[in-house]
Amino acid sequence: MAIAEKIKLTDYLPSDCAAGKTLWIGGEWESAADAQTFASIDPASGHELAQIAQGKAIDVDRAVQAAKVAAKTWAAMDGMARAAILRKAAELIREHRQALGTLDSIDSGKTISETAGRNVDGTAGMFDFYAGITDKIRGSVIDMGPKTTGLVEKEPYGVVGAISPWNYPMSNAATKIAPILACGNALVLKPAEQTPLSALLLAHILDQAGLPKGVFNVVTGLGAEAGAALVDHPGVPKLSFTGSTATGRRIAAAAGQNLKSVTLELGGKSPLIVFDDADLDAAASGAVTTVFMNQGQTCTSCAKVLVARSLVGSFISKCQEKVAAIKIGDPLDPANDLGPIVSQVQLERVKKLLAQGAAAGAKQVELKADYKPLDGGNFIAPVILTDLDPTNPLAKEEIFGPVMAVYPFDTDDEAYAAANDTQYGLAASVWTNSLARAEVARRVINAGIVWINCVHTLSLNTPVPGRKASGLGSEYGWEAMDNYMRLKTTVTMFGGYQGLF
Numbered sequence: 424m425a426i427a428e429k430i431k432l433t434d435y436l437p438s439d440c441a442a443g444k445t446l447w448i449g450g451e452w453e454s455a456a457d458a459q460t461f462a463s464i465d466p467a468s469g470h471e472l473a474q475i476a477q478g479k480a481i482d483v484d485r486a487v488q489a490a491k492v493a494a495k496t497w498a499a500m501d502g503m504a505r506a507a508i509l510r511k512a513a514e515l516i517r518e519h520r521q522a523l524g525t526l527d528s529i530d531s532g533k534t535i536s537e538t539a540g541r542n543v544d545g546t547a548g549m550f551d552f553y554a555g556i557t558d559k560i561r562g563s564v565i566d567m568g569p570k571t572t573g574l575v576e577k578e579p580y581g582v583v584g585a586i587s588p589w590n591y592p593m594s595n596a597a598t599k600i601a602p603i604l605a606c607g608n609a610l611v612l613k614p615a616e617q618t619p620l621s622a623l624l625l626a627h628i629l630d631q632a633g634l635p636k637g638v639f640n641v642v643t644g645l646g647a648e649a650g651a652a653l654v655d656h657p658g659v660p661k662l663s664f665t666g667s668t669a670t671g672r673r674i675a676a677a678a679g680q681n682l683k684s685v686t687l688e689l690g691g692k693s694p695l696i697v698f699d700d701a702d703l704d705a706a707a708s709g710a711v712t713t714v715f716m717n718q719g720q721t722c723t724s725c726a727k728v729l730v731a732r733s734l735v736g737s738f739i740s741k742c743q744e745k746v747a748a749i750k751i752g753d754p755l756d757p758a759n760d761l762g763p764i765v766s767q768v769q770l771e772r773v774k775k776l777l778a779q780g781a782a783a784g785a786k787q788v789e790l791k792a793d794y795k796p797l798d799g800g801n802f803i804a805p806v807i808l809t810d811l812d813p814t815n816p817l818a819k820e821e822i823f824g825p826v827m828a829v830y831p832f833d834t835d836d837e838a839y840a841a842a843n844d845t846q847y848g849l850a851a852s853v854w855t856n857s858l859a860r861a862e863v864a865r866r867v868i869n870a871g872i873v874w875i876n877c878v879h880t881l882s883l884n885t886p887v888p889g890r891k892a893s894g895l896g897s898e899y900g901w902e903a904m905d906n907y908m909r910l911k912t913t914v915t916m917f918g919g920y921q922g923l924f
């Protein structure tokens with residue numbers, strides 16, 4: 424029996440919301456106006472965790488109206504006051520470490536060691552980081568001559584609509600919530616329908632931290648209903664979305680009709696290049712980490728692995744050794760490194776891509792992970808492929824599952840061409856001991872973030888700016904603040920105005 428089956432949600436969530444009132448609007452827990460709900464499923468066992476309110480356009484509208492009113496109060500507070508609340512939220516997030524971690528684990532299948540560990544650290548860190556910036560927002564003065572002053576100020580948008588994904592539910596939501604609030608905006612969050620639970624506890628925590636009611640609102644529901652309604656709402660001038668490129672394109676097109684500003688963090692098909700002068704053990708560790716962590720469900724996963732031909736055999740042997748140490752099973756067992764895939768739909772998607780690859784001649788390397796799937800769960804063991812035709816859909820599309828594809832290369836130029844041969848441009852990881860090669864790689868690879876002799880090495884201050892079909896704008900760091908403020912220029916003349924007429 425999965426450990427999640429013994430969990431009582433009332434131990435982790437406010438009682439109203441554990442009982443299905445999961446819309447957080449204007450500081451109250453509410454049901455959907457039409458009372459409709461949907462099930463939140465534990466992907467480790469397939470059993471139902473909770474009934475979640477299925478918000479629609481009418482509920483989104485209520486949330487936007489509440490946010491509109493509260494945005495004025497929040498924007499009028501000075502930065503120091505906003506910072507104090509965000510800092511308090513960070514403290515409370517750390518105090519709720521086990522609860523937040525457990526909710527994300529049972530909802531998404533992520534392991535408790537990750538969710539209650541680095542994901543809670545990252546979530547709390549986001550609030551601390553942006554608390555440190557909210558009181559340091561400045562504008563500038565333009566020299567316009569002796570009797571004229573030009574001012575450029577940064578102002579919040581008012582209400583921001585945030586739509587978050589299921590692969591890092593709480594930390595991805597926090598990546599939006601913290602800078603949006605720090606910039607003085609109110610927001611309406613639509614968490615992914617697969618993983619709404621941790622956002623509910625975050626709402627409670629922000630309330631406890633003293634955030635004025637209505638500044639943060641959550642509308643649970645489906646993408647095509649609540650998500651689309653948030654995108655179309657005329658009271659939401661700014662949208663922030665993380666998810667698939669297909670949905671990102673749809674959102675950008677809809678936002679284009681209303682000329683809304685959008686920040687998009689989308690998919691990737693990121694390369695990892697192992698040159699013949701690389702530290703092979705470190706490179707194999709990097710490859711196994713980036714491909715298999717979180718069951719491959721990471722936007723910056725560098726799963727297209729390009730290896731200098733002379734090293735392919737020894738590289739694969741090292742990967743086999745490292746995979747043998749991975750423990751896969753119940754995500755709530757702290758001994759496990761990996762759990763199931765988030766949903767049956769996603770598991771079927773990964774299996775379909777694997778079948779397409781196999782039909783076209785891709786071969787699977789023999790792997791012996793410590794694999795203990797639970798009955799009814801969406802488990803899949805790690806896969807390493809060779810002989811995959813680069814034109815196969817498996818080689819072209821984002822897999823979002825634990826699948827590494829290894830391709831040999833002969834020349835540096837061949838490796839770079841393969842690395843850039845994708846519609847995406849999110850991340851890359853390059854392994855070499857040559858300074859010259861590292862420098863060339865950094866310049867030639869068309870991706871927002873290039874890791875040299877490391878992978879997924881990030882701090883809260885490190886922007887991740889997607890290119891091409893991987894996104895618009897940049898989350899994390901100071902740069903995220905630019906997403907959520909708009910400029911206003913004021914020109915003041917003190918006497919001496921002369922018009923044309």
Ligand code: NAI
Nearest residue numbers: 587588614615645646650651666667670689690722821823
């Ligand atoms: P999705 O992009 O459809 O879902 C992400 C979020 O968008 C969810 O909150 C969903 O409710 C919302 N959404 C869906 N349709 C919408 C619409 N028309 N208007 C507004 N919001 C909408 O992704 P999905 O279907 O769950 O996963 C499919 C693939 O997307 C994955 O296999 C993976 O390749 C990619 N993905 C990438 C992520 C990333 O971190 N960049 C995160 C999640 C998925």
Ligand code: MG
Nearest residue numbers: 464530617618
């Ligand atoms: Mg779930």
